[in-house]
Amino acid sequence: MRSIGEMARDSGLSVSALRFYDGAGLLVPAWVDPVSGYRWYGTEQLEESRLLARLRRAGMPLADIRLVLAGWSGADSGLVRQLLQAHLRRLEQGLADARSEFSTLRALLELRENPMTVLPTAAVGLAVSAPELAAALDAVRFAVSTDPELPMLGGVLFDIEGEALRVVATDRYRMAVAQAGVTGHDGPRVQAVVPSPLADAMRALLSDDAPVRLTVDGDRLALETGDRQVAGQRLDHDFPDYRRLVRLPAGQRAFIDVPAFRKAVETGPVRAGESPDQGGVSCDVSVLRVAADGVVTVCEDVDDDQGHVAVNREFLLHALAAGARDQLILEFAAPTAPLAIRRTDTEDAFSLLMPVRLEN
Structure with a gap:
């Protein structure tokens, strides 16, 4: 007999998933302790659990999985093959439909350019509250993406407008927005995507309440406090219009x-x-x-x-x-x-x- 923890380790399913599949009648434990409610599985159930994990990773609906498991245990290979083939056809059709839609979208993008990042035409320098900027970076850093296929999300957006610096990060599945007060900027809205290593270096500089100056000059950003400075290149990518995403x-x-x-x-x-x-x-x-x-x-x-x-x-x-x-x-x-x-x-x-x- 295997405990639920051992079954999770050996099958690739989480403990919570095993509990769920028990409740759904897909993978019922061989024995449940009547006092503690603890689940125990037979050795022969390991193969079924691994099969279930593979089918779920392939995106098969639970209704079909139920039939596959029944056919598998009954040695009904014909039924199992038909179910697998039907699911594969659905996946292939879905992929074909997705490719068609993406092809259309790419054509539309080629006809329409709408950059979301405003490129400054002149150097912008402004004073920032060090504690507020430090708190803002701390509030958003966890949401920065590490996906190499989405480099535009691999940094922190500095969005300067009026007397506010909004700091934004997102990896698509979470987003964080914070704000710090600024002075000395009365020009148009300016946005720059700060790569995460540079953002971390800026945060390390904000160790006290000393005055801080932020400069955006073309593709270069610099943060100065006293005789210390960190500087670097901003990301050459457009950041999504986060204002639409927070509605x-x-x-x-x-x-x-x-x-x-x-x-x-x-x-x-x-x-x-x-x-x-x-x-x-x-x-x-x-x-x-x-x-x-x-x-x-x-x-x-x-x-x-x-x-x-x-x-x-x-x-x-x-x-x-x-x-x-x-x-x-x-x-x-x-x-x-x-x-x-x-x-x-x-x-x-x-x-x-x-x-x-x-x-x-």
Whole structure:
């Protein structure tokens, strides 16, 4: 007999996924301890669990997986082959449709150029509050992308407009926005994408309250304080129009005590979900539900109400830490809408987490 932990290790399925597949009747343990409820699996179930993991990675629906497993255990190779071939045809048709749509989109892009980054025509120099810039960089750094295929997201956007410097980072699946006050800039809006190593060097320079000066000169950025300076080239890429990305439908707000909520997330139930930033592999997901009285709970079951959202648990913990407050606001709109994590003292600093698709 294998424990659920051993089964997870040997099969490639997470413990939460094994619990889910037990509940779905796909992979029922050979024995469940009537006292502790602990699941135990027979040695012969290891092959089925590995097959199940492969089928899920291939994106096969659970209804078809159920038939494949039945045919596999009954040695009905004809049925299994037909199901696999039918799923492969669906995947190939889906890929063909996607290629056609992307071909059309590329043609449209060639006919339409709409750069989102405003290139400064002259050097821009301004004074920045060192503590505010340090806090802003701390609030967004966790959301910077490391995907080499999306170099435009591999840095932090500095968006200078009026007396505000907005600092933005996103890896598509999470976004963080913060703000620092500036003086000395009365020209047009200026944007520059600061590569993450340069952003980290800038953050290291902001160790005290000494005056700080930020300069954007063509493709070069520099941050000076006293006799110290860090400088480098900005990324030669356009950053997405983040102002469009933060428009969310109206939802319900809930105030949370961060230390208590963090503990609830760390120790609460998790579900299996597909993490798109890792190629669709399983990740631990926290399902959050907000009640009518504003109480947020980490739950295991999901029903059809609109008061819940499933998010990558690791990303959620990062966002809570980046909020750097003992109290934050969670904003729920719908299960398919991003979860907003906002500070209580300003509307200009927040994070967004994209919802995760649960394995079902």
